[in-house]
Amino acid sequence: MTLLSVKDLRVGFGQDPAKNEIVKGVSFDLEAGETLAIVGESGSGKSVTALSINRLVDFGGGRIIGGSIHLTRADGSVLDLTQASEPVLEKIRGAEIGMIFQEPMTSLNPVLSIGTQIEESFRLHRGLTGRQATAAAKDALDRVRIPDAARRLRYAPNQLSGGMLQRVMIATALACNPRLLIADEPTTALDVTVQAQIMALLAELKRETGMGMIFITHDIGLVAGIADKVMVMQAGQAVEQGALDAVLDRPQHSYTKHLLSAVPHFESGRAARTDFQRKQGEPAALSVDGLTVRFKVKNGLFSRAQGAVHAVENVAFDLMPGETLAIVGESGSGKSTTARAILGLVKPTRGRFVTHKGSISDATDPATQMVFQNPYASLNPRLRIDSILAEPVIAAGGKVTSETREKMRALLQRVGLPEDSLERYPHQFSGGQRQRLCIARALMLNPSIVVLDEAVSALDVSVQAKVLELLVDLQKEFGLAYLFVSHDMAVVERIAHRIAVVYAGEIVEIGEAASVLANPQHSYTKRLISAVPSIDRRNQRFEIDTRQVPSLVRPPGYEPPEARWRDYGADHRARAEA
Known part of the structure; x- marks a missing residue:
């Protein structure tokens, strides 16, 4: 049975969405109990596609400007979500379509307890109150293998680790046994052992409930482990889709081939570097x-x-x-x-x-210098790049001279950025370019x-x-x-x-x-x-x-x-x- 059918979906943003189209004619079908993986790089439109299914894109300045999204409901009726009113969508979100977001710390209210936030789903969709809602919230935490669930219901989000918080998000999303689960990069920020636990949990819950799942990720290894079908997106379009083995083993589109070739495959040490030899008597750095x-x-x-x-x-x-x-x-x-x-x-x-x-x-x-994880948070948005590169020199007691600016230009060239980058601001660069700027800054003091x-x-x-x-x-x-x-x-x-x-x-x-x-x-x-x-x-x-x-x-x-x-x-x- 087809659970979800998306046909020629088009989504735009801004005052004139038709001129600023982000998702351009995407179509796919999802059967009950099936997992579709949507893969692509940042800006490809995969998250906007997911947010459009439950119409959350409406709250982010987006608008569906074409196409249809048909959901088969529990009673067998078929509803076009693009035409549904907000009161109808409020009943569907959480009850029939669950969603797990990428970053749990921004998805959970920091001033409310874990229990209060999980109980909300039971109050809204099942009408439970008081002790009944609390008992249901405890059962939800037990379901996702959080130990000592009764005590942790009273915890604030900052008292739990990233892996635990993601389990809380899963518990909330699955509280009302939705027929469709959308997981948007749910393991990106997690370590491999915690990631494996989240994947095991999702797979077990899918087997138990028979729900369909849309899994959004850029990790091809995860796709291979969980998906039945794969859809590859680039620049708002679905450039290739099909069965898992067909897409991974016999990719047809050049972008799919590029993605697969760029993925670092783990080879149990066979790909480890061998270009370093210790020199006898050399002091350690x-x-x-x-x-x-x-x-x-x-x-x-x-x-x-x-x-x-x-x-x-x-x-x-x-x-x-x-x-x-x-x-x-x-x-x-x-x-x-x-x-x-x-x-x-x-x-x-x-x-x-x-x-x-x-x-x-x-x-x-x-x-000793450092390059941090997040290139978006590592650069002061109010400073030009020349001021950012000058920071370590000034902090070390030096002065910005003509030689310093010459070194800035040389380092920018070395990390593959144009010389005019010095007069620009961080928001004018992509994530990869920002990390190159962070590397250049780290090298300013030799x-x-x-x-x-x-x-x-x-x-x-x-x-x-x-x-x-x-x-x-x-x-x-x-x-x-x-x-x-x-x-x-x-x-x-x-x-x-x-x-x-x-x-x-x-x-x-x-x-x-x-x-x-x-x-x-x-x-x-x-x-x-x-x-x-x-x-x-x-x-x-x-x-x-x-x-x-x-x-x-x-x-x-x-x-x-x-x-x-x-x-x-x-x-x-x-x-x-x-």
């Missing part, structure tokens, strides 16, 4: 020894510490000139805290880190070490491939040492020479990238690698893992036992497990 970061836990402003969060515990490694060390792990593992402590953005409890130019004392050390904290995770796959290629070229040209923080194992395989796996604040495995990825020894490393989506894993059966990361809160005075290590090669060792 960065040496970290016994780095520990703890945050005190207090019940009140003036109360004594009740314990401490052991965010980073006894981390040690060497990073050589021209080498890339990737730090991988899930959210809360301590990988970003490690990077920030090295830069002086977080005060370490103890430990020592030294560059070949001397000890790092604060965040203005010119030897650093020997660049810390990249999820520096390509917010970029589309083709843009991501170009930025990774640029990073490799710059490393070879300037002899840069990269500390590359990431949760994307396929990207890590392409750029890292060595890998440090961090779990619960501690390094549990470290060594040559090819060896760690091909022959993981610690159970957590194995779990990370098994969760990596791959284009070769078709209709993957994701398994729900109920294991929880151990609490990092320890009582006052607690010191962890000394780690025992085992060697698995010349440059590969892992912690011995109990």
Whole structure:
């Protein structure tokens, strides 16, 4: 039975939508119990297509200017959603069409408890009130495998991790057992292990309820694991669609071929870099020894510490000139805290880190620079690019001279941007171009070490491939040492020479990238690698893992036992497990 039929959908924005068409004649059908994956890069129109189905696009300045969207309702009647009135749509949204948005922190009200927000669906669509609504909300959290659901109903959104918040969003979307679920990039910001859990959850709930699903993503590996059909969008048009195997194995459109070629395929270490060799007696660009970061836990402003969060515990490694060390792990593992402590953005409890130019004392050390995850939030929108590139020079006590401006122009040319970029503002650049600007800014002080904290995770796959290629070229040209923080194992395989796996604040495995990825020894490393989506894993059966990361809160005075290590090669060792 056809659940949803979209014919010649056209959507425009602005005062004259017909002249500003974003979605241009898209058509597709979705059967009950089927999953359609819509893939494409930013600006392709995939999210606007999804928002048009339940007419949420109306609230964002958009308007459907042509086509039809026929939904088969529970009673067997067929409704054209393009002609439905707002009162009718209010009854359909949440009850018959559920939606999971990309960013849970912007989708949930920060001042209302989790329980209050889930109960809203039951009150609106089922008429439940009081204890009945609370009990239904608890059952919804149980359904998405959130432990201790009764207590967490009272939590505010900021008290839950990203993975937990996305589960709350799923619980809310599925509260009334919708017949159609639209998932718009629901796992983009999540680590691979959490991502695998969300995918397992969606697959299980789809099997239980028989709902149809539209899954919007730019991750081809996820598409291979969950989709029945694929639709590829470019510039507002559906350029190719068909069965999963046909599109992935025999793509016909040039853009589909381009997308598939740009995707970094995880190859279990076979694609790891081999272009670096340590030189005998060469000093490390960065040496970290016994780095520990703890945050005190207090019940009140003036109360004594009740314990401490052991965010980073006894981390040690060497990073050589021209080498890339990737730090991988899930959210809360301590990988970003490690990077920030090295830069002086977080005060370490103890430990020592030294560059070949001397000890790092604060965040203005010119030897070490950082490229952050979000290129949109990293650049001051009120400053021109020349002022942005001048910031690190001024912060280091220098002056902007003609030589400085000449260096700006040279760096812009090196990262593939025109010279006239200096007179422009950040909003005049795409996401990939902004990240190139961030890289150029990091190089203004001739650093020997660049810390990249999820520096390509917010970029589309083709843009991501170009930025990774640029990073490799710059490393070879300037002899840069990269500390590359990431949760994307396929990207890590392409750029890292060595890998440090961090779990619960501690390094549990470290060594040559090819060896760690091909022959993981610690159970957590194995779990990370098994969760990596791959284009070769078709209709993957994701398994729900109920294991929880151990609490990092320890009582006052607690010191962890000394780690025992085992060697698995010349440059590969892992912690011995109990």
